[in-house]
Amino acid sequence: MATQMAKDPQKTAVTTELQVISGNALDIPMYQLLKEDGTVHKGVKLPEIGKELALKMFSTMQFIRILDERMIAAQRQGRISFYLSSLGEEAAAIGSAAALKFEDMIMGQYREQGALAFRGFTIDQFMNQLFSNELDLGKGRQMPVHYGCADLNFMTISSPLGTQIPQATGYAYGQKQSGDKTCTLCYFGEGAASEGDFHAGLNMAAVFKVPVIFFCRNNGYAISTPANEQFAGDGIAPRAVGYGMKAIRVDGNDIFAVYQAVQEARRLAVEENEPVLIEAMSYRMAGHSTSDDPSGYRSKEEEEARRKREPMIRFRNWLVKQGWISEEEADAQMQQHKEEVLAALKRAETVAAPHVDEIIVDVYDEPTQALKDQLEALKAHIRQYPDAYPATSGGVK
Amino acid sequence: MAKMNLLQAINSALDVAMAKNDKVSVFGEDVGHFGGVFRATSGLQQKYGRSRCFNTPLVEQGIIGFANGLAAQGSFPVAEIQFGDYIFPAFDQIVNETAKFRYRSGNEFNVGGLTIRTPYGGGIHGGHYHSQSPEAYFAHTPGLKIVVPRNPYQAKGLLLSAIFDPNPVLFLEPKRLYRAAVGEVPEEEYTLPIGKAEVVQEGTDITVVGWGAQVEVIERAAELAKKDGVSVEIIDLRSILPWDVDTVAQSVMKTGRMVVSQEAPHTMAFGSEVAATIQEKCFLYLESPVMRASGLDTPYPLAHEKEYFSDHLKTYEMIKRSLNY
Numbered sequence: 001m002a003t004q005m006a007k008d009p010q011k012t013a014v015t016t017e018l019q020v021i022s023g024n025a026l027d028i029p030m031y032q033l034l035k036e037d038g039t040v041h042k043g044v045k046l047p048e049i050g051k052e053l054a055l056k057m058f059s060t061m062q063f064i065r066i067l068d069e070r071m072i073a074a075q076r077q078g079r080i081s082f083y084l085s086s087l088g089e090e091a092a093a094i095g096s097a098a099a100l101k102f103e104d105m106i107m108g109q110y111r112e113q114g115a116l117a118f119r120g121f122t123i124d125q126f127m128n129q130l131f132s133n134e135l136d137l138g139k140g141r142q143m144p145v146h147y148g149c150a151d152l153n154f155m156t157i158s159s160p161l162g163t164q165i166p167q168a169t170g171y172a173y174g175q176k177q178s179g180d181k182t183c184t185l186c187y188f189g190e191g192a193a194s195e196g197d198f199h200a201g202l203n204m205a206a207v208f209k210v211p212v213i214f215f216c217r218n219n220g221y222a223i224s225t226p227a228n229e230q231f232a233g234d235g236i237a238p239r240a241v242g243y244g245m246k247a248i249r250v251d252g253n254d255i256f257a258v259y260q261a262v263q264e265a266r267r268l269a270v271e272e273n274e275p276v277l278i279e280a281m282s283y284r285m286a287g288h289s290t291s292d293d294p295s296g297y298r299s300k301e302e303e304e305a306r307r308k309r310e311p312m313i314r315f316r317n318w319l320v321k322q323g324w325i326s327e328e329e330a331d332a333q334m335q336q337h338k339e340e341v342l343a344a345l346k347r348a349e350t351v352a353a354p355h356v357d358e359i360i361v362d363v364y365d366e367p368t369q370a371l372k373d374q375l376e377a378l379k380a381h382i383r384q385y386p387d388a389y390p391a392t393s394g395g396v397k
Numbered sequence: 398m399a400k401m402n403l404l405q406a407i408n409s410a411l412d413v414a415m416a417k418n419d420k421v422s423v424f425g426e427d428v429g430h431f432g433g434v435f436r437a438t439s440g441l442q443q444k445y446g447r448s449r450c451f452n453t454p455l456v457e458q459g460i461i462g463f464a465n466g467l468a469a470q471g472s473f474p475v476a477e478i479q480f481g482d483y484i485f486p487a488f489d490q491i492v493n494e495t496a497k498f499r500y501r502s503g504n505e506f507n508v509g510g511l512t513i514r515t516p517y518g519g520g521i522h523g524g525h526y527h528s529q530s531p532e533a534y535f536a537h538t539p540g541l542k543i544v545v546p547r548n549p550y551q552a553k554g555l556l557l558s559a560i561f562d563p564n565p566v567l568f569l570e571p572k573r574l575y576r577a578a579v580g581e582v583p584e585e586e587y588t589l590p591i592g593k594a595e596v597v598q599e600g601t602d603i604t605v606v607g608w609g610a611q612v613e614v615i616e617r618a619a620e621l622a623k624k625d626g627v628s629v630e631i632i633d634l635r636s637i638l639p640w641d642v643d644t645v646a647q648s649v650m651k652t653g654r655m656v657v658s659q660e661a662p663h664t665m666a667f668g669s670e671v672a673a674t675i676q677e678k679c680f681l682y683l684e685s686p687v688m689r690a691s692g693l694d695t696p697y698p699l700a701h702e703k704e705y706f707s708d709h710l711k712t713y714e715m716i717k718r719s720l721n722y
């Protein structure tokens with residue numbers, strides 16, 4: 001493994017001038033190809049994305065927007081316990097996932113449903129997880145939106161913030177050792193970048209030179225805390241320099257710029273074992289989750305101003321101008337997503353809860369004797385009070 | 398067979414595991430060329446290369462986070478935390494990530510290949526931060542296995558089991574015995590069962606339970622009791638999680654009395670769990686309450702190490718108290 005030091009501290013140059021480096025010495029601009037109106041910056045060459053891929057990206061965006069809208073409503077109606085929208089950040093997730101190879105591992109934070117949908121997670125798989133039913137790959141054990149799928153190389157999400165960051169470094173270390181020319185892309189928010197695990201994971205990745213892409217969605221808010229109360233200085237991207245790591249700042253609402261940035265980061269990661277930190281600038285148009293109301297911490301004016309920069313209209317305008325989709329086709333497609341989401345929701349809602357026997361499965365590879373004893377005691381108790389445990393008592397005879 | 402101290406036995410286990418499977422890697426602070434501050438990984442980088450035995454930056458949460466990811470990828474990482482006292486920055490990674498990886502994903506992913514090695518315990522004049530016995534914090538966490546060997550032979554066999562066990566294992570090494578304990582150890586591969594206690598000495602009057610370095614303390618206490626004509630049955634739990642309730646319960650049903658002897662502070666130490674379970678299982682067989690010889694409920698004091706410690710005399714007195722109840 002190449003762990004040679006980037007710089008020999010004994011060879012530091014000497015100066016007799018006292019230099020105080022500004023905390024804002026790096027003022028990194030944001031890479032952008034598509035303007036907010038969907039026209040291309042002058043003299044810019046867009047990444048070579050064919051019509052088929054472009055339309056898949058757009059359709060995935062539409063699907064996520066419908067899914068988010070519909071499931072927030074479902075939560076309000078009491079049909080699911082919790083939901084977390086990615087409204088306004090779809091381009092960051094989908095553009096980045098599209099630039100990866102399928103074999104690359106994705107480790108999410110929890111707001112990257114677009115990446116998972118792009119990989120091929122079906123609408124029923126989404127719904128089964130959201131309804132914690134017996135068809136959920138996660139066996140109904142985690143809150144809604146904690147998706148995961150081994151077949152799609154998408155690591156199961158956990159709630160603690162930033163824990164996946166050093167894990168991504170470790171996963172990528174294994175990928176490098178196996179020599180299979182794959183990488184790991186790890187998502188997190190600008191709030192999670194304050195966690196110690198961010199420092200741990202980035203520093204280790206830089207030292208070990210592993211094929212990992214750290215993708216920070218800077219969406220301006222950590223629940224109610226605005227970015228300017230999260231950190232001083234020029235955001236997240238400049239931190240990479242301190243670790244001796246490459247960095248890119250990109251407009252997270254420009255799907256072409258995101259795609260291009262991740263494509264280049266992937267090349268650096270896989271071909272040159274250079275980890276890369278990408279900071280995608282975006283805006284969380286929704287609340288943090290169904291558990292908060294943004295009107296308590298930001299103004300309508302701010303939201304309106306940011307809505308103009310949202311990613312889907314920009315991409316749609318470009319596609320229409322390109323002649324790859326018409327306004328009518330785009331609307332019809334949206335309508336179709338709506339119908340499919342509704343139908344899937346209804347299907348998932350009627351699927352039973354996981355059987356109570358599943359409660360002790362997967363704690364270990366095999367249940368311990370103590371767990372088996374506890375399950376038997378639980379089932380005896382449920383038999384005694386079946387009305388108190390309606391989700392499972394039917395399955396306990 | 399060869400004479401090895403406990404460190405050499407650990408080193409031998411790592412060597413065997415790395416030779417057997419090239420997905421086994423060993424890393425932590427100073428673990429690489431130097432071979433670890435206790436020299437447990439001595440010679441492994443030279444033998445297996447820098448990609449499989451290496452130094453990490455000084456960041457415990459990173460070491461375990463990294464190890465979780467590497468294990469999820471299908472490797473067998475053996476991560477060293479230099480002292481058990483410094484494992485707490487990694488508490489979140491261990492408790493919220495390692496332990497729940499398989500369960501939370503519905504077995505889509507697991508970190509079963511992970512082993513975390515760390516030295517624990519006092520008796521080396523290490524003060525607050527080189528002496529603690531943190532096993533009880535982790536024993537409260539479903540999904541982990543916790544193993545504590547008492548001598549070189551146990552250390553090698555249990556560590557080889559831990560590395561290839563399909564579940565993550567926290568392997569606590571009694572650092573007081575690293576060089577002090579010497580014994581015959583096979584040079585080749587062998588394994589000892591995780592989750593199975595061992596009756597170290599058979600007896601009829603009272604059962605004394607411990608684990609790790611404390612087993613030696615119990616043996617000395619049993620010698621004192623023997624002079625009083627008391628026959629002590631000594632059980633080494635070997636695994637804290639899962640622990641072998643049946644072996645302990647069967648012994649107590651025979652002897653009718655039990656003492657747990659442990660290094661950790663008294664309140665909520667793992668002995669509390671053993672005591673509670675045994676009174677549930679063996680209530681009508683018990684001649685006296687289950688008793689605990691433990692460390693004091695203080696931070697681990699340097700000048701008063703001897704006074705703090707649940708030594709053989711305190712354990713012996715607890716045996717007498719149980720018999721005279």
